[in-house]
Amino acid sequence: MQIVTWNVNSIRARENRVLNWLDQHQPDVLCLQELKCREEEFPFDGFDQLGYEVSLLGQKSYNGVAIVSRSFADDVETGLPWAEDSDARGIAATVDGVRVVTVYVPNGQQAQSERWEQKLVWLDKLHEWLAATSSPEDELVICGDFNIAADDRDLFDPAMWHEQNLATTEERERLQALLDWGLSDALRAKTDAAEQYTWWDFLTDGFVFNRGLRIDLHLITQPLLERLEDVVIDTEERGGEKPSDHAPVSLMLRD
DNA sequence: ATGGCAAATATCATTTGA
Numbered sequence: 174m175q176i177v178t179w180n181v182n183s184i185r186a187r188e189n190r191v192l193n194w195l196d197q198h199q200p201d202v203l204c205l206q207e208l209k210c211r212e213e214e215f216p217f218d219g220f221d222q223l224g225y226e227v228s229l230l231g232q233k234s235y236n237g238v239a240i241v242s243r244s245f246a247d248d249v250e251t252g253l254p255w256a257e258d259s260d261a262r263g264i265a266a267t268v269d270g271v272r273v274v275t276v277y278v279p280n281g282q283q284a285q286s287e288r289w290e291q292k293l294v295w296l297d298k299l300h301e302w303l304a305a306t307s308s309p310e311d312e313l314v315i316c317g318d319f320n321i322a323a324d325d326r327d328l329f330d331p332a333m334w335h336e337q338n339l340a341t342t343e344e345r346e347r348l349q350a351l352l353d354w355g356l357s358d359a360l361r362a363k364t365d366a367a368e369q370y371t372w373w374d375f376l377t378d379g380f381v382f383n384r385g386l387r388i389d390l391h392l393i394t395q396p397l398l399e400r401l402e403d404v405v406i407d408t409e410e411r412g413g414e415k416p417s418d419h420a421p422v423s424l425m426l427r428d
Numbered sequence: 429a430t431g432g433c434a435a436a437t438a439t440c441a442t443t444t445g446a
Binding site (some may be wrong): 182183185186209210233234235260280281282318320322337338372374375376377378387388404415417418 | 431432433434435436437443444445446
C-alpha cells in the first residue's frame, strides 16, 4: 500500500503536475495540502477520470487539505483538530482499513511571534484530538506538512536555523509528544541519513544548491511500523517547470 | 538594511509561505 503526502502549493496551479504524477505512480492514497481553493473550485474531473475519489476541506486562497483515494474513503472527518478552527488544515478518512489523517500545520512565521504561539496551540490541540479519538493500537498514519524540522539532520544549515521558526525547542517538543503517544517518524525508522529534504525554497533557488528542509512527514502507529517497507521522497518532481516547493513523499507498506 | 520567488486576490499592491 502506498500513501503519499504532498504540499502542492495550489491545486489549480499544479493540476497537470498532480494528475500526471498520480497516473504515473498509481498510489492508493494521495494526501494533499495547500489546495488554496474552495471545494467548488477543486478540479475534480481529472481525478475522476483516473479512477480516484476526492474527499476535501477547502478554503479560499489559503490552506485546504484533501485525501485522494482509489478505494472508498470511509468515515471522513473534517474540522481537525477542533471543530471551531477557522482554517482548513485537517481531514481524516479510513481507506483499505487504514485510518489516514492529513494535516497542514500552521507555519508560525517567526519564533516567539503571535502566529508561532498559535502554531504551538494548534499542535497541542492535534495531540488532544488524537488521544481522544484514536489508539496507538490502531492502523493509523498522520501525514502532511508539519512545518517542523525534527532535528538538525533535517536542516540545510543548522547554525543559521538555530531556534528559528520550524526548528525551535518548543515546536520539536510538540512533535516529540506526538511520537511519545505512540507514533514513529516513518523515514527515521528507515534511515539516520541527513539531507532527506522534502522542501526547498523558491527565493534563493534552494533546490539547485540542495538547501532544503525535511518537514513533510508520515507518523505511523506500531501496527503500521510492522508493515513499513520504505519511505520515498520524489525529488525529481521538485524539478522542471513550475513545481511545488515541496516534493511528494510516499509511505510504502507491505500488504 | 533585508534582496531574491510563487500564488491568490481583483491588485496594479498586499499577504502568506518556511
